[in-house]
Amino acid sequence: MNVVIIGLGLIGGSFALDLQEHYDEIAVFGIDANEDHIKSAIALGIIQEKTSFERLNEADVVLVAIPVDAQLQVLPKVLDAINDHALVIDVGSTKEKICALLNTHPKRRNYLAAHPIAGTEYSGPTAAIKNLFSNKTNIICEVEKTAFKLQEKALDIFYKLGMRIRYMDAVSHDKHIAYVSHLSHISAFMLGKTVIKKEKNERDIFDMAGSGFASTVRLAKSSPAMWAPIFEHNKTNVIEALDGYIENLQQFKKLMENDQFTAIYEEMANTNRIKEILNGINL
Amino acid sequence: MNVVIIGLGLIGGSFALDLQEHYDEIAVFGIDANEDHIKSAIALGIIQEKTSFERLNEADVVLVAIPVDAQLQVLPKVLDAINDHALVIDVGSTKEKICALLNTHPKRRNYLAAHPIAGTEYSGPTAAIKNLFSNKTNIICEVEKTAFKLQEKALDIFYKLGMRIRYMDAVSHDKHIAYVSHLSHISAFMLGKTVIKKEKNERDIFDMAGSGFASTVRLAKSSPAMWAPIFEHNKTNVIEALDGYIENLQQFKKLMENDQFTAIYEEMANTNRIKEILNGINL
Numbered sequence: 001m002n003v004v005i006i007g008l009g010l011i012g013g014s015f016a017l018d019l020q021e022h023y024d025e026i027a028v029f030g031i032d033a034n035e036d037h038i039k040s041a042i043a044l045g046i047i048q049e050k051t052s053f054e055r056l057n058e059a060d061v062v063l064v065a066i067p068v069d070a071q072l073q074v075l076p077k078v079l080d081a082i083n084d085h086a087l088v089i090d091v092g093s094t095k096e097k098i099c100a101l102l103n104t105h106p107k108r109r110n111y112l113a114a115h116p117i118a119g120t121e122y123s124g125p126t127a128a129i130k131n132l133f134s135n136k137t138n139i140i141c142e143v144e145k146t147a148f149k150l151q152e153k154a155l156d157i158f159y160k161l162g163m164r165i166r167y168m169d170a171v172s173h174d175k176h177i178a179y180v181s182h183l184s185h186i187s188a189f190m191l192g193k194t195v196i197k198k199e200k201n202e203r204d205i206f207d208m209a210g211s212g213f214a215s216t217v218r219l220a221k222s223s224p225a226m227w228a229p230i231f232e233h234n235k236t237n238v239i240e241a242l243d244g245y246i247e248n249l250q251q252f253k254k255l256m257e258n259d260q261f262t263a264i265y266e267e268m269a270n271t272n273r274i275k276e277i278l279n280g281i282n283l
Numbered sequence: 284m285n286v287v288i289i290g291l292g293l294i295g296g297s298f299a300l301d302l303q304e305h306y307d308e309i310a311v312f313g314i315d316a317n318e319d320h321i322k323s324a325i326a327l328g329i330i331q332e333k334t335s336f337e338r339l340n341e342a343d344v345v346l347v348a349i350p351v352d353a354q355l356q357v358l359p360k361v362l363d364a365i366n367d368h369a370l371v372i373d374v375g376s377t378k379e380k381i382c383a384l385l386n387t388h389p390k391r392r393n394y395l396a397a398h399p400i401a402g403t404e405y406s407g408p409t410a411a412i413k414n415l416f417s418n419k420t421n422i423i424c425e426v427e428k429t430a431f432k433l434q435e436k437a438l439d440i441f442y443k444l445g446m447r448i449r450y451m452d453a454v455s456h457d458k459h460i461a462y463v464s465h466l467s468h469i470s471a472f473m474l475g476k477t478v479i480k481k482e483k484n485e486r487d488i489f490d491m492a493g494s495g496f497a498s499t500v501r502l503a504k505s506s507p508a509m510w511a512p513i514f515e516h517n518k519t520n521v522i523e524a525l526d527g528y529i530e531n532l533q534q535f536k537k538l539m540e541n542d543q544f545t546a547i548y549e550e551m552a553n554t555n556r557i558k559e560i561l562n563g564i565n566l
Contacts, residue, residue, distance in 0.1 A: 180488060198462050256522055
């Protein structure tokens, strides 16, 4: 199996490592706008060698793991370049715009839209790790638009990597992911900003921060190059989620201003059921 | 050394476990409003047996680890009850109101105000763990108001448990801790509330949540009985921190509404330096 990974970052790189673990007859090639990433990916055993768009017709599987704005540019070119039997998978964090763009592409049936809910706050080929996808949810959108044989090929890969598959339409995917993923990132980035701004002249203060702060602000380490395009793609849903969040914060503040600490207790007690919800998440 | 732990929860219980590890000649007794916690603490080896306020005059060290509203009721009674050589430590998450209350107490010099920045989102004696305080920051307030010999005794305990000591006045403590701890909790609780509210009829959606959401919302598992009084004690500072946070979120939303995604990229890139800050935190 000839595999090309476009985008040798955390996701593309981790995918390549696992594919080599699970398939005997496999060659993995890479494309990346950053020449250093290619060198690093070869050194780390993520890919065997560099390839190019001109040679994409040799690929059986192309995995595209780049920021979602770049996906809109790159995916049509990939579909134009591949042979008729190749499978193209994108793993972007938004699906509506990408699926809409490719909807009328002559090779739409060669394309499978996926979103593995996996990752860390780190990026680049050095962030790639084995077994990143084990026991993680992978959301597949508009599966019926992908050729049956290529669905089968994709599922074989996903199962071998240990993923749990969920099917969803692209519009619902983007709506819900705004709440369970995109909002968390904004929440963390703005928490980080608020604290850094307040404490800019008092670096000692971070000695007072513990694991709670670290956990809540962790996602503020994430890559802006990845996340700015996600927010742009999912603008409407993210703004709706942000509105709800800001409204809840304002209401909490109002309860504090009015000394309604019993109501604040209730707010927190009601939200404690996040415990059971989190217990159901495969981390 | 006769030690009495008042409040056999995560902090009090973990303290008791470590004290027994590091002191040979030690007896640890417990007081808790919840009779089940006492039974559980004895079963778990956290305390040897139950004691009472009437017998507090036998104690060498009293650690008070209860919600901060209860501290205001209990600490004066503890100071009234102890012998002249005993050390009383409170480990509450706010310090200004407690220090102000005890400022004129005849036994003020027997009291040391501390805040170990350690814990988890769990509570009760079953949440107690060994080495919880190892390499954690412990903030001591108004140390000059504690008798020198008792400072020494307290430092001996804190060093044996592996803590890093920082000295601070109570007003500054409460101001800064609002940013690096209290705000994170509100941020997490309101994130949890927003997502639960949106997705209340679609439990499957939480299949879409990954480790990022789990990390950001983790503190929303925290005990309301502990946190409502903290917010009440630190009302002014927490409202100020919340104001800054809400303002930053609103500004982020406005940038999104105006399609200023380059500015959003910059916001995130600037906040990325939380990486270096977090690297400096001992977790």
